[in-house]
Amino acid sequence: MVIVGGGFGGLYAARSLARADVNVTVVDRKNHHTFQPLLYQVATAGLNPSDIAVPIRRILRGDANIDVLLAEVASIHAAERRVTFTDGGELSYDFLILATGATHSYFAHPEWAKVAPGLKTIEDALEMRKRIFFAFEAAEREDDAERRREWLTFVIVGAGPTGVELAGALAEIAHKTLARDFRHIDSTEARILLFEGSPHVLGTYPEALRHKALRALEALGVEVRLGAHVSQIDDAGLTVGDEHIPARTVLWAAGVAASPLARSLGVALDRSGRVLVERDLSIPGRPEVYVIGDAASVTQDGAPVPGVARAAIDAGVHAAANIQRRLAGKATLPFHYTNRGSLATIGRGAAIADLGRVKLSGFVAWLAWLFIHILFLIGFRNRLAVVLQWAFAYITFDRGARLITGELPRATVKVVASPASLPEARPGDTPTPARGLLPKESVGL
Amino acid sequence: MVIVGGGFGGLYAARSLARADVNVTVVDRKNHHTFQPLLYQVATAGLNPSDIAVPIRRILRGDANIDVLLAEVASIHAAERRVTFTDGGELSYDFLILATGATHSYFAHPEWAKVAPGLKTIEDALEMRKRIFFAFEAAEREDDAERRREWLTFVIVGAGPTGVELAGALAEIAHKTLARDFRHIDSTEARILLFEGSPHVLGTYPEALRHKALRALEALGVEVRLGAHVSQIDDAGLTVGDEHIPARTVLWAAGVAASPLARSLGVALDRSGRVLVERDLSIPGRPEVYVIGDAASVTQDGAPVPGVARAAIDAGVHAAANIQRRLAGKATLPFHYTNRGSLATIGRGAAIADLGRVKLSGFVAWLAWLFIHILFLIGFRNRLAVVLQWAFAYITFDRGARLITGELPRATVKVVASPASLPEARPGDTPTPARGLLPKESVGL
Secondary structure (H helix, E strand, O other), X not given: OEEEOOOHHHHHHHHXXXXXXXXXXXXXXXXXXXXXXXXXXXXXXXXXXXHHEEEHHHHXXXXXXXXXXXXXXXXXXXXXXXXXXXOOOEEEOOOEEEOOOEEEEOOOOOOHHHHOOOOOOHHHHHHHHHHHHHHHHHHHHOOOHHHHHHHOEEEEEOOOHHHHHHHHHHHHHHHHHOOOOOOOOOHHHOEEEEEOOOOOOOOOOOHHHHHHHHHHHHHOOEEEEOOOOEEEEEOOEEEEOOEEEXXXXXXXXXXXXXXXXXXXXXXXXXXXXXXXXXXXXEEOOEEEEEEOHHHEEOEEOOEEOOOOHHHHHHHHHHXXXXXXXXXXXXXXXXXXXXXXXXXXXXXXXXXXXXXXXXXXXXXXXXXXXXXXXXXXXXXXXXXXXXXXXXXXXXHHOOOOOOOOOOOOOOOOOOOOOOOOOOOOOOOOOOOOOOOOOOOOOOOOO | OEEEOOOHHHHHHHHHOOOOOOOEEEEEOOOEEEOHHHHHHHHOOOOOHHHHEEEHHHHOOOOOOEEEEEOOEEEEEHHHOEEEEOOOOEEEOOOEEEOOOEEEEOOOOOOHHHHXXXXXXXXXXXXXXXXHHHHHHHHHHOOOHHHHHHHOEEEXXXXXXXXXXXXXXXXXXXXXXXXXXXXXXXHHHOEEEEEEOOOOOOOOOOHHHHXXXXXXXHHOOEEEEEOOOEEEEEOOEEEEOOEEEEOOEEEEOOEEEEOHHHHHHOOOEOOOOOEEOOOOOEEOOEEEEEEOHHHEEOEEOOEEOOOOHHHHHHHHHHHHHHHHHHHOOOOOOOOOOOOOOEEEEEEOOEEEEEEOOEEEEHHHHHHHHHHHHHHHOOOHHHHHHHHHHHHHHHHHOOOOOOOOOOXXXXXXXXXXXXXXXXXXXXXXXXXXXXXXXXXXXXXXX
16 A cells, blocks of 8 residues: 655554555655654754654664655546656555645745745755845845845744744844844844734634733734735735835745645545545545545534644544554544644743643743653654754754755845955944945845 | 955964954855865764854854855955955955865866765755765665666765765665665665775875775775776766776765865966965965965975865964964964874774874774864864764664755656555565566666
């Protein structure tokens, strides 16, 4: 049988079948599993990519009946029970678990993808990291006060968990990590704006916790704008309602849509592109095909099962169990998701936790968040590295991974000219005014 | 004054001027200093990029008279005492230290750069890492025995310190790290070939140590070919003398040339493009311009000062001191390099050390190498992270950072098709023969 996707759902489905009498092939277009809940830490230089990404092959190497294949699935041919790859290969299956997760959705504006990157892969995180830290570098070189302000304005669209985490981390970077690094700008003057279309941050949480999260964000210096609908984003900034906000760095944490592969199944999808699965997680008319995690739309007690790691894991385990029941000639069982609670972190030492009857906020919630995330990190080595890096970052405010790698944003600040190095100048009185500049032209990101 | 380059030479020159009565601007096209002696550890997934790269701004943030600028210098206009940037800006100077280091040289074959990447930057290291680990993935998918052998043949050109280190690490990856990860290939069958044009590995070391290094490499399973001249490299492999060796992964550790920026100084260069500096490290006719490190050609007692970190550091400190002497109205002093010894590592627990009268090899030399490299790593946090990762890797043979990120090599193995997932098949008898394949076409990297 074939599992497409090595995320939480796919991996746990595979592990559930580890000692079963089946041959399993896990196909993923990346060679690594990505611990998505901590991607924002890579985007904000708190963690290294390999702290939160482990080769899928490494995770499954002890399971002799499981094969791992680095390949991108182009299409599912359900009638013929095979999948084809973008590079021309194919693989046939008797059972299929589709666990391809979600990608960003820019609603009807795919052109925003370039100017407002989202956060789903390690590459996405490194792109965000590059833009965030390059913006400070560009501001340092910029003499025009208005353009400097544009480089020091960071906008996050979407105040779900990812948006809130990004905003909190950005505030810490601007106010603490970089506070002593620059000479011509004051990084603490950076503005961090968080736009949310709904009336709430962290909308899935109870009112009291949402309120605490909002106050925690504001305490960090994040400007939160609720009920704000973005109508335009480009190199120069974004438009919200009637207001244009000049900003060089816009990060997208709003829309999510199921991976487009689900479409090739030829069954009904919801409006986010997720497969409307049967109660046993198989698809209508094809009991050998299961869809789990963010690629599936499951309704339970009138509410959608949330797109969180825990739900994907449970679904993966359940789909694997149903396949084994079918192989044993038994009837499949309906899936039931048990919400064990949810946690969101806001910044240094602040979080909220909704654990059913118990609701936590502040430092205690943050410790719970820390504990659970470290507990779930796959691979002992990573867990240790992450604990140490967090401990170090917590004490020193430092973020060790703030490298700008790869191609620099194409158009950079155009001009610097300065006699800033005359020996008679007096050192020590920083931050000095920005270096002399010959304004030539404004540039985009 | 302006320092171009944030490598060892530039950084130590800047630090030497930290409390002096001058304003210093350090210009680098990267935002980070790269600890080049450990780049091969990133290329072979032993360390993370941020373990060996630290933002230059972070290193110098305590020095109020030092400014850091992220910009690429396009040209030096020595007559006008200014440097221009590729993005159009410029900076004037009273004193200039050029510390731009070296880049790969493919001799008269620039077209080899694409098929045989070298190792000078973090990006280079990530490209090597991608190619190395992708080759095993491609071999796993390849059914044709000959093509599989091509993917499992790794060639390193050049047996200086970098080539030897890469060969040793690759041997460990193939024989230990990945030994249990694959189902259809046996990673321990991978061939690691090390080609060297001269008659020796590590030619700058004394005969006895060279011999020990050669034996250590052979003990690791590396095939060393000395006096081997490469005449052709392409996607399919390389030609050495009359022999064509099919190989998908060729890594370049041979030629080095000074950064091309030195040419714009308009003074005499040696045949590697290095500036022939005066005895005080300034350039002929321009006492305000100093060239240090791998960008400079310095001869001492009839032999060239080696292109190692220690020599660049000493030259940086010396150039800074000479500038201060000139500012104080004193005559400059000639540079003298004191060789404190050299170390090269070969693999797990093996190294050679030439410390003048004391010559070490084996585990003792490796411990010395480890100690010195950790001691010199800039930034406490990195030092701790590196120690822990090495300790962990040493015990487990694991290499945590083996992520394949970015674009996959364009042409991958074309075909996979398999009924490999029938439930009646028996698990447990791995490695199984390669999966069924429909041969279509051969592909390049």
